[in-house]
Amino acid sequence: MTQPVTVAPGTPIHLKDFDAGYCPEKFSRDDGEDALKDNAKKLADLGYRLYAENRRSLLLVLQGMDTAGKDGTIRSMMRGFNPQSCQVTSFKVPSEEERDHGFLWRIHRAMPRHGNIAIFNRSHYEDVLVVKVDRLAPPHEIASRYDRINEFEQMVTESRTTIVKCFLHISHEEQRERLQARLDNPNKRWKFSRGDLDKRKQWEDYVAVYEDALTRCNTHHAPWHIIPSDRKWYRNYVISRILVETLEGMNPQFPPAEDDLDGITVE
């Protein structure tokens, strides 16, 4: 049985139906790493064509529980993309200036320009996730945000930005192992905070708000992909495959060269 990565819009998404450790039978780590290398080459070429065409853009949104692998995914995808036409934005706790605007203000500012690719490490979805769990905004305001997000994503799509949204799905046990590893590695311990353990206690709350967000914002123009992420190599392979398929579908073209360049010799 092959596990799907997308669900038809309108269908409720229950995360327990998706195995975070999934990987197809007879698809080994070596297979995945070879395919990832091939895909990185394709992404380099497709990204270059997108940049040359300078008419459309691509947005990759990454969401997931703590330690789900957003940073690792970004490092992996950037092996293919040219850093000059691909910008990564990390959305942290909003600054005072950001809080003085609507929640989509900082998101809009970070959208990719034509020809470019943007990667969001967290995104506007935090405004219906952590904000909901920690009750950082009035409930009626949060309730209306799903519609605002869908409308925003539709507008962006119509201005020729293709949106790829990936939820990096890890299991509760995998998160335990990754947090413990962070504690036990002297070069990573500085990143560890007791707050990480408090957040882990909210796991079920986060599952609930994620299911809500994934279900309500799973649209035709910007569907959610549920990426089995307990195995890092499989996660990277699947996301690279989705990006290759998306960009191949967009099929960006080199613009025409200036007329009459044939036979010019540079002196």
Place this chain on the structure above:
Amino acid sequence: MTQPVTVAPGTPIHLKDFDAGYCPEKFSRDDGEDALKDNAKKLADLGYRLYAENRRSLLLVLQGMDTAGKDGTIRSMMRGFNPQSCQVTSFKVPSEEERDHGFLWRIHRAMPRHGNIAIFNRSHYEDVLVVKVDRLAPPHEIASRYDRINEFEQMVTESRTTIVKCFLHISHEEQRERLQARLDNPNKRWKFSRGDLDKRKQWEDYVAVYEDALTRCNTHHAPWHIIPSDRKWYRNYVISRILVETLEGMNPQFPPAEDDLDGITVE
């Protein structure tokens, strides 16, 4: 004879004294590529420490004639750096908004935050290079910019940003070959414009303004490095070496972990 990459501040810089095709005897392309790989690993580690320390930052400024290899250098350095803490800014013809501010406004906005690395593809130096050759500002205004640049760079250094400025030095003949290759490669021809040939005719004018800028803005706090760039592999190796030396000199440290994390077991 080893060719130096820096010159004592105050000494006039004449580009003809620097061989753009230089490479030490008995240092092969394989040697360079092996050393570059080692350096990329070191840069990954040093960049991670800089990010963790979150107190200082690094700015790499790249300047050079057309086709000198600024894009290729950036791709090469980004193999080491984490794209989430390293931002590349390409300074193109200023926008209307940028023109409505002083020439250092857009530069200051692109400076790296603490813990980060910024790479500038072209920079504030364009305001004493193309602007001077094409007479885009009054001469007295351009004349005062060298001082403004030195003051700005000193201020930035004092706010704990280390500046590494590299001039990618190619020969006139090497540029000819690279422009011709661009014309002859169907996937690159879209980038070619007849304007490139007009600019090539201004080669000697550019040599003169570059020598002026390199000499007058070669300071103790932000020296210029003259990188032999006819051989791409040697260029990449030399710049990676300078970055490793600079970051090793900064010696960034992991911040202390929270107290009493020993023996915690994640549940």
